[in-house]
Amino acid sequence: MCKWVATTLAGCVAPLPTELTLSCSLGQSGSISCISLTLDIMEGLKRLSFVYHTSLRMSRRYVSSGITNAVKNTKREEFTARLAAGPHLKEFLAKSTPPIELSLPDEEDPPPYVAASSAPALNNKVYLETYGCQMNVNDTDIAWSILQSSGYTRTSSVAEADVILLVTCSVREKAEQAIWNRLQQLGALKRKRSRSKGRLTIGILGCMAERLKDEILQREKLVDLVAGPDAYRDLPRLLTVAETGHQVANVLLSLDETYADIMPVQTSSNNVTAFVSIMRGCDNMCTYCIVPFTRGRERSRPVFSVLEEVRSLSDQGIKEVTLLGQNVNSYLDSTTAQGSGAGTPRLSRGFSTIYRQKQGGLRFVDLLDQVSRINPEMRIRFTSPHPKDFPDEVLQLICDRPNICKQIHIPAQSGSTRVLETMRRGYSREAYLELVQNIRKCIPGDGG
Template structure:
């Protein structure tokens, strides 16, 4: 039990890490911990970390040295401060984090937040504690996140975890594991709660948000294969059955007609026409779509294992504009990918 000890969170990186912070806090709150926004009051400091960029990791290493110095200066009359690393960096650098200058007391990977109370108990006994096991099933569906600003106008709702795409430049499948989706019922419960709190905008969140697939109810497990955007393919075997993203988007948008619905981050392959028609028809689904391109060269896209060509991507853009004429599109690119030349780089302007 937490015995009213105070926990201080610092969150780095993507919005998924913000959501992970809310999940971790929900678990610790149930065990009697208190939350503080004052670092000097903290008995436990937990850093929710990112490994996508080298700079993000270096920031954490520097912060750990600062916290360790603070821990050593702490008055002996107070309980020793415990320092923990959560999330992607814990998964990727577990051995180094535990051994390098003994900066960390607790390590918990993205699928190990339920184990935080036990890990902290082990650390209280003077030992380092670690759980970085990835799961094929963990979605935290039964844990309602404690939204840090419950009276705000907007909130993020995690609908899935992990990714199966295995793009050659991306570390997410190795730090967050395989793709898993929360049951629709769990997501709807959270959206209803946010609506009751007066939240006016919800963003559905996932590493590959529109590849959502709920297999929790047996009657949906035998449905047909996944429909992809025209001209797109996957690097993995085609999946069967389940409630898809269009079903979820439909159900979520009906909870509160006055609540705006967004989603991020999608993959271009998962925009079949039924998703686009739903966006066009439903008034509270925002006409704003982030559509990552990553490269304007089919050769580079193949090296990235993205599953589409430049031509297929451009055809998709035209299809989106045809079905949702008033849509606002945004994209992102990776420039300087391995083997890329000035000729391919010059084609990034679509």
């Protein structure tokens, strides 16, 4: 039997293991040797089986890999052929639609920033509530001008309003807390409103909307709309979306938005004084201030736009105009190369900036000169200035023009040079005091 097993294995696989051949020669005289031989044969069969299956698996993988690569190559060739036969960029350009030239809308047409299909019904009443600085008052007038042109009407009653818009402030924590408290009151009003009166839309505009957009929408589900200071043109569209029951927001800051083409509609009953915004934003980046992040970078309205608005106010009988800006005397109309700023811009003595100043253009002294000439009987003020932008020519113009009010508001921020440096204000205590003395010298009677 042992010989037969050995012969059979020898016919299948060669050469046999040495141990197997030796066991066969010893196994002729006893059964113990046959058992030993059988165990060696089983071990050899296991090894042969392992080698066989391993070779089989490798052969299958090789064949499968070859088939996969062949399929990939075929698909790649087909895609390359379709791509070569397809249209090219020149064909798209040749078939493209030429740009449409937009004409100025008629009085009956909706403004260009809102589609005709989204224009509201004439019974949509808006209630506007303003918090914070004079810039927010002017922003309220701008927002109302846009909404009025889009078909909205205004109401002085919260109970009658279909839309309630709060123009907010973020400079102080107290101002933000006042808005949160007001939203609680409006939330109760919105929940109690009967369905017969229709949906009540509540919106947050301005600096707080810019700073806390996500928190407002998550914390106050009753708020339908959030719009930053540079998104007022988008209000008609935002309101249209909000009326469908969806929360909507636009807090994109612009590098060039000044609303120069929009004539603000006065929202106050005051027919004596008016605010005129001449620039927006701030580049100074003081360490403690949120304004650059809620109002964006500095940009100024063109001189002709400011003059047109001031003339209109003069024709309406307004007696006093206040020019507004985050840094009002940093004004620069860069659309023209002529003006007092044709060379290197001048700063107050001892003052500096953390940014590179722009060259050329019409500066604040040029604008103030032209504004004061429109109506000698109209008083001119400005706020809020930065102490770095009071060169001698500005002070001299204020002194020479009777209708420019002899009042200057300049923030000190701190009386410590070390603290001013930490604030990144760009001046020392001594430089500020020197500026105050220079103002008193140029404008007698002004207490600074």
